Amino acid sequence: MRFSEHELTAALHGVAKSVLRAQRKVRRGADVDEVWEQMDRLQRFKILDGLGSQVLPVLVALPDVEVAPGTRPSYDDATISEVLTQLLDADSGGLGRLKRAVVLKGRVALVQIALASVPLRRDPDALLHADDAAGDAAGDDFEMPDIPDHPGSLT
Secondary structure (H helix, E strand, O other): OOOOHHHHHHHHHHHHHHHHHOOHHHHOOOOHHHHHHHOOHHHHHHHHHHHHHHHHHHHHHOOOOOOOOOOOOOOOHHHHHHHHHHHHHHHOOOOOHHHHHHHHHHHHHHHHHHHHHOOOOOOHHHHHHHHHHHHHHHHOOOOOOOOOOOOOOOO
């Protein structure tokens, strides 16, 4: 699947905050966003780095789907499991059957959280048309100024 850098960043931050929310310190009533902001950059990096190696390869390996404007990409657990199985087969050294099943189930849950954290897709055509409509009204009288020859210019 093709995700933008912004979408992947939002997905990874969503997963990181979800994992952070599950920790005892945050469960006691602290706001996860406040805890995230209070963490220093190294602490945030460690969380993002660990989760990124588990989630990002799966997001990139998901099959391409058409995403309608105003929606998020979504996949069922079976599709994510299939992609994860292929990645685990190529990557796993010697996971036992039980440990492999636990890893698979946990990563499917992380990927589903990541997909839910992806921002809604925007319609690129609507953005262009909205800009054109606003630009036509305001930009009709705009003229490109003449730039005088500069001694160092190539023309």
